Every structure is written in C-alpha cells, then in structure tokens.
Amino acid sequence: MPAMTHSAVLPVSVADIDAAAEVLAPVAVRTPLLSSPALDAATGARVFLKPEVLQRTGSFKFRGAYNKLASLSPELRRAGVVGFSSGNHAQGVAAAAQLLGVHATIVMPSDAPASKRERTAGFGAEVVLYDRDREDREAIARDIAERSGATLVRPFDDPMVIAGQGTVGREIAEDLAALGLAPDLVVAPASGGGLIAGTALAVKARFPQALAMSAEPEGFDDHARSLVAGRRESNPAGGRTICDALMMSIPGEVTFAINRVLLAGGVAASDAEVGTAVGFAFRELKLVVEPGGAVALAALLAGKLDVRGKTVAIVLSGGNVDADLFSRLIA
Template sequence: MTPTIDDIRMAAKRIAAEAVRTPLLSNAALDEITGGRVFLKCENLQRTGSFKFRGAFNAIASLSDQERSHGVVASSSGNHAQGLAEAARLFGVPATIVMPADAPAAKRDGTRRRGASIVEYNRATDDRDAMTASIVADTGAELIHPYNDGRVIAGQGTIGLEIAEDLAKRGEHADIVMVPCGGGGMSAGIGLAISVESPETEVYLAEPEGFDDYGRSLAAGAIQRNPRTDGSVCDALMAPQPGAIGFAINSATGAHAIAVSDAEALAAVAFAFRTLKLVVEPGGAVALAGLLSGRIDARGKTVVILLSGGNIDPVVLERALAA
C-alpha cells in the first residue's frame, strides 16, 4: 500500500497518545556558522530514542486483533527493533527481531529490555529477508518492514506534518528539509507530508558514503543496490537498497540526495554533543553533517535538519569526541 496524505493524518491521530511531539529547536551558534536560519527536529528525543517508534506504533495499531494475536516480526539493526518492541509491548503482542550480530549493544539491550526476542545474523553472509520470511511462515506473525511498508511510512510522515505546523506557528517557512536516509521510509513519509503542507520546500536525503544507493537510484531513475552491507559507522543507514514504496514517493516528490563520510558524521555527533548539548548517533547525525560540511548552502535560507536518533554506544561517542 502506497500511503497518502490522509494516511499520514490518520497516523498522527493514532500515535498522538503515545509518541512524543518532538521539539523544533534553534541554536544561535549553528545559525552563525551556516549563515542561515536552522531548526533541529529532535527525533533523538522520541520514545525509544529514534523516530522509528512512530511508524512501528502506527503499523501495529492498524492491525486487527486477529492479526496481532500471531505477533509481529521485523529485521532491524536496532532503532526499528526498539520502536517495534516498545509498540508491541504496549499492545501486548509478541515481537521477534532479526538483528545483525554487530548491532550496537545499546540497541540490542533496549530491544530485549522491551520484551522482544532477537534472532542474530551476519550482515556479510546471511540473508536477513529470507530469515524473516521463514519466521513469518513458521509463526504467522505479521511482518512490519522497517521502511518498505505503507503503514510505517505513514507513521514516519507525521514528522513532516509537525515540522510544517510548528514552523507555521512561528511564522516561518522552510526552504530546505534535510533527512537522514537508509531505506527511505522516513524520507518518503516526510517528503509526502511536506509536498502537501509546504510545496515550495525542497527535501534532501543524507546518506553515508559507500551506502549512497538512494542518490544513485534517484539519478538513474531506477533502484540501485549498495555494493556492500557493512562497513560504516552509521549502522542505522546500511539498507541494501531503497524500498520500492518509498522510492516511488521520493521520485515523485523530487527529492535530492547527498552523501557524507564517516568522519563527517562523527564530527557532527561531536558538534551536537558539545555545542547543541544533544546526544545523537552517527546515522542520526548525517543530515547535520551535510549542513556542517557545506554540502548544503544554508546562507540566507531557513533549513530544518532532522536528528533521527540518539542510540549511540559510549565507545562510539568517545571516538567522535576524540577525533
């Protein structure tokens, strides 16, 4: 199912009682550095520490009681895992997560703490989709894909509604909204909402270098795969290729894409910690990295940067601060 703006608005009503309406913050130092008017949409402060709770909760809320009775399953490196585990806990349904063995400890622990079962796999050698399909076949559980699911995309699109609404309350209008991108579910949802609520605003997707499948796909007009499945500090953004549903939306709304290096992502983590007083994981900081590295020219513009997650292991934060 390809979601519509009405699906996003319905999702906003479904999640309102449980999801955090995250703040849209400004910072004078960031404005001075960039020469623009910059706002930060802080999904690192969302329930479970990332935007993923929105889509996961909306997806489970959309199921019938009969469908929920069989449980839910997904593959995830950690943020969707925690979001789905928390949503499943709230609905009282079992959740199984197929998770890479090298997923950050904070994400593994958070997933287990919320009651989900974890099945580990090797990113480089195992087929996570086949493993997930096997669990669905054996248990009858409902697959909640982390990004190629219309219900999930609609849930993530509520971020775009909030951005447009909160800017309007301030008498502001965004020239650019910049979003971290892995499989493209969040960017598609936000892009769809922004295309309706603020059609003059451009949406940029930020990816890690070496995992720039979205940029290549948009340029080619067809879905392209990444050459590898591991090897970036941005663990949350290493999807093998764009999801078909989100790619169709991002193509239709005219999204742009940039890529940043691991060093730039870590520098953005350090900047967020030291200057913004915010804890952000590398994958959640790639949009900020794109701004700080100058890949987006913010001079004289109003720019919204999405900080998509804050589930960072201490050793990675130490690495960022030591660089």
C-alpha cells in the same frame, strides 16, 4: 493539512499521515524544533533541528512501528509480529508490541551495537541474530513469520510505517507555520527511505515550494544515485560505516516510488564529517545523536547543502549509540 494534487497517485497519502498522527498522539513524543545561534552563524541560514533522539525508544522508528501494529486486527495481534532491523526499528517494534500486548520476534545483525540489542530484548522482544554479510535478514524474518503465523513488520517498505514516519514532517510543517516561517529545504537521513518519504510528503503538502533531500553516509549513497538514475541503484556489498543504522543496500520499492517524485536530490557525508556532527550536537546542542542520526547535520556542517539565507529543517533521526563509540567521536 491540505493534500497535494499528485498525492493520490502515491502509495501513501497526506490523509494517511493525518490518521497516523491521531493514532500516535496518546503515545508518541511530539519532539520540538530546536535552533542554535552557533549553527545559524556557521551556515548563514536559519536552521531548525527536529531531535527524534528525544522520541520514545530514542528514534523516529517508534512512530511507524506503532502505527503499523495499532492497525492490526485482534486476531493478528494474538499471532504476534516479526521485524528485522539493525536496531532502531527493532526497538520501535519491540516497544510498540509491549504497549499493545503483542509478542515480537526481532531479527538483528550480530554486529549491531550491544546497546540496541539489549534494549530490544529489554522491551520483551525475542531477538534472533544473523550474519550481516552471509545471511538474508528478510528471508529469516519471513520464514519465522510463515512458520508462526506472525505479521511481518517491514522497517520502511510498508505504507502504514511510512505514514507513521510522516508525522515527523507533519510536525515540522505545523511548527514552522506557527512561527510564520516556510521551509526552503528539509533534509533527513535515509536508509530504506521511509523517513524522508513520509517527511517530504507531509512538508510539501503544506509548503509545495520546499525542497526535500536525503542524506546518507559515503559508500551507502544509493538514494542519491538512484534519484539521478531514475531507478533504484544498489551499493557494493561488504561496505562499512559508523552509521550502522544506514547500511541498507538499496532504496525500498515503496519508498522510492514516493522519493523519486518528491525529492530534489541527495547528499552524502563521510564518517569523519559525521563524527564532527556528533561532536557538534553534543557540545552545542547538548544532544546525544548516533552517527546515522547525524548524517544530515554532517552534510550541512560540511557545506554540502546550499543553505545561505534560507530556512532549513534538519532531522536528527536517532540517538542510540554505544558509549565507547560516542566517547571517541566527541573526544
């Protein structure tokens, strides 16, 4: 894939994403691009959905986690890894560690969905719970890493992780090119910003004219505000959303260094709009999408994106949702 002229000044390069694609090829699912006549009719656009709900562990996070762990030396692998996550990165690290024979400790919020906690432990990881409102998960993870000699695997602010997530965009670009199409707009959910950073980098390498945007829940629109301000802006403390995977308080440093250059802006969707999108994905696409994974689709369905007459790619980033919440959202 040809490199962009400015990619050399960014923390992650197109070559890094290409290398990650080779590492991931034997283990990750190459998720398809899906289309829906109902979605095209509702939006007046030609929409393609990238269902990372079908990815190993049920989210895109496996890509970055495996790419990072695979890069560790034998000595570092023997010392183990430590991750911190509300659930999807936790499962990604745990699954990658299991495949590579590495011990994993994961710091998770006590209010994370039970299904995410259980599946993380099911991959063989040791789970350490913390209070989201009163404790600092990164400080806890860093302390464990310092005491044990384990490698800290950050959920987004790591070039190897971002490169792994960038394979999502690489596949979107390749598959659209194979159809003879060029995307006008690519939108992905954002928490720390690793997915949209890597995706934007890969897509714009092949289609420089394409716009890339972040999608977030209302009350957690730190990327959208940061892009306007030109500096990282944080969210007020104590907020809540059904998008449990997207509750970061501020964009990552490494990710924002990429996103401030590549993104055209950001949009936000309400919990009600996200619920509508979860139901749409279930009824029309036959897909189980968690709220955080559906926020870009929610913004599209709510008319918050200018898409009429355009070719659009939307990332459905994850499908790990508790059954009781899912049943309420699709009712």
